[in-house]
Amino acid sequence: MPSDKRRPSPRKALLLFIAFATKLTAAPVANDDSFAVDEDGTLTISKGGEILSATFEVxxxxxxxxxxxxxxxxxxxxxxxxxxxxxxxxxxxxxxxxxxxxxxxxxxxxxxxxxxxxxxxxxxxxxxxxxxxxxxxxxxxxxxxxxxxxxxxxxxxxxxxxxxxxxxxxxxxxxxxxxxxxxxxxxxxxxxxxxxxxxxxxxxxxxxxxxxxxxxxxxxxxxxxxxxxxxxxxxxxxxxxxxxxxxxxxxSPLSGFTYVDDTFNNTSRPNNANGNLDPNGGFTGGALFVEVGRRLNNNPSTSGGWQRNFTLEAPADATISFRYRITFSNDYDADEYGEALFEIDGIRYGTDTNNSLTRFRGDGNGGAGLDDSGWQEASFTISLDAGDHTIVLGAFSSKSNSRDEVTNTWFDDIEIEIPSNGGGVLSNDTGSELEAILQTPPLNGTLNFNSDGTFTYQPSLNFNGSDTFTYLARDASGDSLAANVILAITPINDPPVVLPEIYSGTENTTLNRSAPGILSNDTDLENDSISAVLVDDVSEGTLNLNPDGSFNYSPDPGFFGTATFTYRVSDGTDVSEPVLATFEIAPINDPPIAFNDSYDTLENIPLEIISTKQGDQIVFESNFNSTGLSPLIRGSGMLESVQGFEGRGNGDNIFSNQFLRNQARGNPSEPTILTLENLPPHQSLDLDFLLGVIDSWDSDERFTITLDGVEIFAETFRNVGNGGSFGYPAASLIFRDENIGFNSAQSSPDAAYDMGQIPSLSNIPHTASSATIRWFVTGDGWEAGSDKSWAIDNLKVVVTPGPTEALVSAGANWAYLDTGADL
Structure with missing residues (x-):
């Protein structure tokens, strides 16, 4: 019988074939995306996933x-x-x-x-x-x-x-x-x-x-x-x-891990630990193996570990998980222990003692038997920055006294995963094995765009608002239409931008500035109202600083030189970093001051003029009790509490509150430097201060002072212990051979000296208009740091005018000759 089914016409069949062929080869579709980032921030869009998976199968x-x-x-x-x-x-x-x-x-x-x-x-x-x-x-x-x-x-x-x-x-x-x-x-x-x-x-x-x-x-x-x-x-x-x-x-079954000796606790016993791949020792299959202890009798601390580097393209909360097992022999003494350890970038993570994974402590030779943790699971989520990182897994043995004292560890199934951050622009697109192709870059920032659709975007400095770039998706069938990526940059408040200030003034004259005053060269990007906030008060004189930036500054009577203070600027939301303001105070010529004098003498006895030392001028003085150092002092040194030196000294000249401590190394050590400019006319200079010698100075070190590069003092201050020989200038000693708290060992005593009592530091010939004084230590035995150091307090520099500068000096003695002519 003839069939009643009708065949499609050739034209319809061709259309069906074209339709199916078009469906099978359709181009990919790229969809728009949007992301947000803070002003001046960095937007990193990553896929996340598995960074490392190691099972150690051979x-x-x-x-x-x-x-x-x-x-x-x-x-x-x-x-x-x-x-x-x-x-x-x-x-x-x-x-x-x-x-x-x-x-x-x-x-x-x-x-x-x-x-x-x-x-x-x-x-x-x-x-x-x-x-x-x-x-x-x-x-x-x-x-x-x-x-x-x-x-x-x-x-x-x-x-x-x-x-x-x-x-x-x-x-x-x-x-x-x-x-x-x-x-x-x-x-x-x-x-x-x-x-x-x-x-x-x-x-x-x-x-x-x-x-x-x-x-x-x-x-x-x-x-x-x-x-x-x-x-x-x-x-x-x-x-x-x-x-x-x-x-x-x-x-390789090692998955990039390599074994390294001495990975933990600063041990230094190369070749006294062992690491290898145990092909059958893992939870399943192979495992990383570390053995510590054993080796030598009376072996000190030993450690070893397996380490591997990995890289994160963006900051992430990485999850590190692994299995581990530790065994600890029964021969360890009670004061000895072994640990299984895990570190990322040198930081130890764990839940047992001292952040170990597991610690076993000895119970005496022949104790309860082998300690075995069995296979344990560990997992840690750690916030890591973008860049290179190092994971270390291994073991530590505190000490071993016999070849039978052994700590063994195994590590297996190590994984590092990071979460997805946006997934990339291809995550909502359709197609097969897509590749992202950048079409137009953003106008207001820098874009690093990857073919897998991940990217990093950095908006231009201080830009906020909207930015855009476009891309298309490509696969074997062709390219998609371009898709838009909208970047919303959220504004943030920027702190004010503050610049240093320098003002010039004159001795004994008040310096006034009206608003905006100190704020005249300071700005705010958002044009918010700004105000001045005093941080450190002026080092010399009296300062009144107002929020609108106006101020008045009165130098101390007779003061000239440099005075400083620090301030911040606030816009009501954020404040700037502290910035330095400087007053340069020029000297004026002060007229001589004459006082009435009276003298007695016997008739016919001549009275002789005796010139006394008057008119000396202090050109620098500091007890180091302020919050910051004078800008005239540079080089090494920092303000510290005087601790046990408190109240020690001669009369009113005592250590108090803070002093300037120098712990610098080197031969010679890095100096503390005082530089004085625009000195008044003078013929000599005096140097007066208290010296603290901290901890035992028991070698050839010499505490040295130079003036304009010329040595004016050097002494060993050598101290070889209780009852030992000392080197110090006569009449300068305040105390010696006392442990006052800078080092708890009785073999590390401290000492103090009144350097103003040393003749060589008085009447030092000097006429230049500037002076540079350096304090430092020389000698191969200088250890510095926490072992040996020194400090100064109550520093005073005095200049003495020459004879032409004191024509009629205050308190001068006059002489006259009575010839007896009235008789």
């Missing part, structure tokens, strides 16, 4: 277990042979070396692991195939250097790998060459050239080690050659062993 080595090896190089107990060459004169570790024509041989072939004697870290039943142990006539070893070679093949992708993981157990140590280039040398082998008779340090034959190798530019697609020389520690070594694996980091 990877595949590119090396074959089969090696050619030479165990026939005799040392000084035999023919004293050197490294072999082949018939073409090629050395043994070059790629083209032919073992068949080696001048020393024959070379043998066998499968790793290789051993002579017994290597504890190799599987039971490993045959002993390497010759030469105990084979010399004197029962010493005849062979102490062994050579191994093989060719291995790499794909084009493998040849471009930069970082490779080396798993190794080489007893006692070795050097590895790839394509003739040295790529690894055991820590037990000395630096520099070696020969076949080079003996090295004893190595760990119990555990495999791991190293990260940078093989950039060394590997080739196709055939490569690896050559290894193994050296012994002595002519009587009882065993020799060799086994290595070479795994691309992309395929």
């Amino acid at each position: 990877g595949r080595s590119v090396l074959s277990p089969t090696w050619e090896y030479l165990d026939r190089i005799e040392n000084e107990n035999g023919f004293n042979q050197t490294y072999p060459q082949d018939a073409n004169g090629l050395i043994w570790n070059t790629p083209q070396f032919a073992t068949a024509t080696s001048v020393n041989g024959p070379w043998s072939t066998g499968d790793a692991p290789f051993q002579g004697g017994l290597i504890d870290g190799f599987p039971p039943g490993t045959p002993s195939v390497l010759e030469g142990l105990g084979a010399a006539g004197n029962d010493q070893n005849l062979i102490t250097t062994y050579l191994f070679r093989q060719n291995f093949s790499l794909s084009a992708i493998q040849a471009t790998e930069t970082f490779w993981n080396l798993e190794h157990l080489i007893d006692d140590g070795g050097i590895i060459y790839i394509n003739g280039t040295e790529v690894f040398r055991s820590d037990t082998i000395p630096a520099g050239p070696i020969n076949t008779n080079t003996l090295i340090q004893t190595a760990d034959e119990n555990n495999f080690g791991n190293a990260s190798l940078n093989l950039s530019g060394i590997l080739e697609e196709g055939t490569n050659t690896i050559a290894v020389e193994v050296h012994q520690a002595s002519l009587t070594s009882s065993d020799v062993g060799f086994f290595i694996n070479l795994i691309p980091t992309s395929e």
Whole structure:
């Protein structure tokens, strides 16, 4: 029967085909996005997700277990042979070396692991195939250097790998060459050239080690050659062993982790901890393993850890999770402990004692048995900045007194994840395997735009409002229409912008400024009203500062020089950083002051004029009790409490409240410097201050003072302890050999001296209009810091006018001659 179904016309079929074909190849669709950021902030849009996932399952080595090896190089107990060459004169570790024509041989072939004697870290039943142990006539070893070679093949992708993981157990140590280039040398082998008779340090034959190798530019697609020389520690070594694996980091079970000694608590015992990949020790499969303790009797603190760097493109709250296990032997003493530890960027995280993951403490030799935490899960969420970071996982042993005191840790299933921040502009677009293409950049900021749709945007300085950029989405079918990304920049209040001020004035004259006064060169970006806020009062004189910036300043009577104060500016919401304002006060010529005098003498007795020292002028004086140092003082030194020096001194000249302390290092140490300008005419200078000598000065250090670069005083102030000899100027001592609190040890006493009693610091010839005084310490034994330091208090500098500047001095004595003519 004829069918009643009708066939579609060819034209309709063609239309259906076109419709389906169009549907299958439709272009992607990009949708608009919007994001917000604060003014002067940074907007980072990231996908988040997994940064690291490490399970430590054993990877595949590119090396074959089969090696050619030479165990026939005799040392000084035999023919004293050197490294072999082949018939073409090629050395043994070059790629083209032919073992068949080696001048020393024959070379043998066998499968790793290789051993002579017994290597504890190799599987039971490993045959002993390497010759030469105990084979010399004197029962010493005849062979102490062994050579191994093989060719291995790499794909084009493998040849471009930069970082490779080396798993190794080489007893006692070795050097590895790839394509003739040295790529690894055991820590037990000395630096520099070696020969076949080079003996090295004893190595760990119990555990495999791991190293990260940078093989950039060394590997080739196709055939490569690896050559290894193994050296012994002595002519009587009882065993020799060799086994290595070479795994691309992309395929390595270590996932970029490398083992490092002394990772915690500032330990410094290299090669006294051990780390390796335990292929069967994990929660499942392999794990990172660290052993500390053991090693040597009376071993001090030891630590080791596995570390890895990772990078965040933006700040994030990263979640770091892992499994760990710690075991602690029962032989530890009660004052010893072991810890499993975790650090990020040097900061320790944990829930046990001292932020450890788990701490076990000893209970005495032969205690309750092995402590075993079992497998524990740990997870921490840590706020991290954008940039590079370092994770470290490992173990610490506080001390061990026997080889049986061992702390072991294992780490497995390590993950680092960061949350998504916006996901990127492609997250709401449609298409397959999309790529984001920037079309037009923003006008009011800087954009770093990535092909996966993530980006970082920095608005222009102080810009707020709206900014825009456009992009399109691309996949194999084509490009989308452009989509808009709207960026809303929220305004924030900016603190006022404040500039320093300098005002000039005259001695004994009040300086007045009306509003805006001190605010005249200060601004606010939002044009808010601003006001002045005093921070540190003026160092000399009297200041009245008003919120509108107006002020009046009266220098102290007779004062000239520099006076300063600090202030902030407020806009009602935020305040500026403190800024310095300076008054430069010029001196005026003060007329001499004459006083009436009266004198008595006997008739016919001449009265002689005696000129007394009057008219001295203090040009600098400070008790260092203000909130800041005078700007005339620079160099090293800071204001500190006088602590135990309080109230000590001569009469009214005592230490009080604060002094200027110098803890600088160096030989000579960095000085404290006082510079005085525009000095009045004078003929000499006096220097007066209290000196605190803090902690024992027991070496060749010399406290030194120079005036304009010329030494005017130097003394050791040497103190060798109670009852010891001291060096100090006569008549200057206030106290010595007392522990007053700067160092709690009784062997670190302090001392104090009244330097105004030292003759060499008075009447120092000086006429220049400026003076630079430096205080510092010289000597190789100067330790500085918290060990040795010094401080000064009640500093006074006085100048004495010359004879031409005191024509009629106050209080002068006049003499006259009575000739008796009235009789």
